[in-house]
Amino acid sequence: MANNKISWPPSTQLAPVPAVLLGCGNAKGYSANLITVAWCGIINSDPAMLSVSIRKERYSHAIISETGEFSCNIPIPSLAHAVDYCGVVSGRKVDKFKACDLTALDGEKISAPTVAECPLTLECKVVEVKELGSHDLFLAEIVNVRVSPEFIDEKGHFDLAREGLLAYCHGGYYNLGEKLGSFGFSVKK
Numbered sequence: 712m713a714n715n716k717i718s719w720p721p722s723t724q725l726a727p728v729p730a731v732l733l734g735c736g737n738a739k740g741y742s743a744n745l746i747t748v749a750w751c752g753i754i755n756s757d758p759a760m761l762s763v764s765i766r767k768e769r770y771s772h773a774i775i776s777e778t779g780e781f782s783c784n785i786p787i788p789s790l791a792h793a794v795d796y797c798g799v800v801s802g803r804k805v806d807k808f809k810a811c812d813l814t815a816l817d818g819e820k821i822s823a824p825t826v827a828e829c830p831l832t833l834e835c836k837v838v839e840v841k842e843l844g845s846h847d848l849f850l851a852e853i854v855n856v857r858v859s860p861e862f863i864d865e866k867g868h869f870d871l872a873r874e875g876l877l878a879y880c881h882g883g884y885y886n887l888g889e890k891l892g893s894f895g896f897s898v899k900k
C-alpha cells in the first residue's frame with residue numbers, strides 16, 4: 712500500500728470515544744449537576760478504575776474536586792440532545808437535570824446524583840488528580856455499578872447495545888451500527 716498519509720500537528724484525534732454524563736454535587740453545598748465528558752476511559756481492572764479529564768474552569772471541576780465523587784452515566788443514542796446540552800451549558804446558571812428532563816437518582820455508594828435514563832452508571836470516588844496542562848486528570852475508583860433491569864436479556868446478560876450505542880467522533884455524535892463479532896471470535900474454531 713502506498714505511503715501517502717498526510718502528517719498533521721499533534722492533536723486529540725483519537726476516535727471514536729464515549730461521551731458520558733458525569734453526575735456531581737448533592738454534597739458540600741452543591742446542588743446536582745451534569746457535565747458531558749469525552750476524555751474518559753478505563754485505566755485499571757482490579758481495582759476497577761477510570762479516568763476523566765476536566766478543565767479547571769468547568770463548574771463540575773470545582774464540585775468533583777471538593778466532593779471527591781461523581782457518577783459516570785453511559786447514555787444511549789436517544790439521549791444525544793441531552794449529552795450535547797450538558798456539554799455546552801454550565802450548571803452555574805442552569806439546572807441541567809431539569810432543563811433536559813432527566814431524573815436524578817441517589818447514588819448507592821456516593822452522594823453524587825445518577826441519571827435514571829442512562830442504562831449503565833458507574834459510581835466513582837476520586838483517588839488522585841494530576842494537572843496535565845489544559846485539563847486535570849481525575850483518577851477514580853469505580854465503587855459500584857448500577858444497571859437498568861430493562862437492558863438485561865432473557866439469559867441474564869446485560870445488553871447495553873439494546874437501544875444502540877452512542878459514540879463521539881471528531882465533533883459528531885454517532886449511533887454505532889453493526890456488531891462485527893464477540894471477544895475472541897478471531898481465534899474461535
Ligand SMILES: Cc1cc2nc3c(=O)[nH]c(=O)nc-3n(C[C@H](O)[C@H](O)[C@H](O)COP(=O)(O)O)c2cc1C
Nearest residue numbers: 747748749750765766769770771798799800801802
Ligand atoms: C461532546 C462533548 C464532550 C466534552 N468533553 C469534555 C471533557 O472531556 N472535559 C471537559 O473539561 N469538558 C468537556 N466538554 C465541555 C463541558 O461539558 C462543558 O464545558 C460544560 O458546559 C461544563 O459544564 P459545567 O460548567 O456545569 O461543569 C465536552 C463537551 C461536549 C459537547
